[in-house]
Every structure is written in structure tokens, then in C-alpha cells.
Amino acid sequence: LVMWGIFTLVMFIGTLKANRALQLVFATLAILFFLLAIGELNGNGTITVVAGYEGILCGFLAVYAGLAQVLNEMYKKTIAPLG
Known part of the structure; x- marks a missing residue:
């Protein structure tokens, strides 16, 4: 999950010349991967639930x-509008 987060973060940097909608998709996806990794690594179910809601927003x-x-x-x- 951490590696996917890093990959998505790099892809987000690539979207900085694209529209805001695409930037938001990649930003929220990177946050999602990092939240899922944190929730998994420390066993905190609350962080995993927050990640779930953030994933719905990303979707x-x-x-x-x-x-x-x-x-x-x-x-x-x-x-x-795409911004």
C-alpha cells in the first residue's frame, strides 16, 4: 500500500499541468493508499474507516x-467544468 501511495503521489505530480478534477482524483487516491497503509500497519480500525470514506470521495x-x-x-x- 505504501508503494502504491508513492507511485500515485508521483503520478499526482504529473497531473499538476492537467485539470483540477484529475489532480483531485490523484491527490485523494494517494491519500487513500497512505491511510490504508497506516491503518494496516498500526491496526487502527478508525483510520481504516476514514480511509473507506475517503475512498468513496475519490471514487x-x-x-x-x-x-x-x-x-x-x-x-x-x-x-x-474540470477546473
Whole structure:
């Protein structure tokens, strides 16, 4: 989980020239991996639950970013802002 967090953090750095929606997806995904690693390493169930909610947020952001990119491309105008 820590390695996936590091990989995702590096990918997040790569998104700094992309839109805000994609940046948020990678930022929340990196946080998710690190929270899951911390929860697993110290056996703290509360951190794992927080990671679960953060993962749900990450999922919603990913759905929005994907939907917005497809809609904006298909309609050749901003239907859903990406930032």
C-alpha cells in the first residue's frame, strides 16, 4: 500500500499541468493508499474507516472527472467544468 501511495503521489505530480478534477482524483487516491497503509500497519480500525470514506470521495471525483471529460469532448463545449 505504501508503494502504491508513492507511485500515485508521483503520478499526482504529473497531473499538476492537467485539470483540477484529475489532480483531485490523484491527490485523494494517494491519500487513500497512505491511510490504508497506516491503518494496516498500526491496526487502527478508525483510520481504516476514514480511509473507506475517503475512498468513496475519490471514487465520486473519478466518476465526475471521467464523465466531464467525455461530455465536454463529445459536445465540444464545457458541459461539466474540470477546473
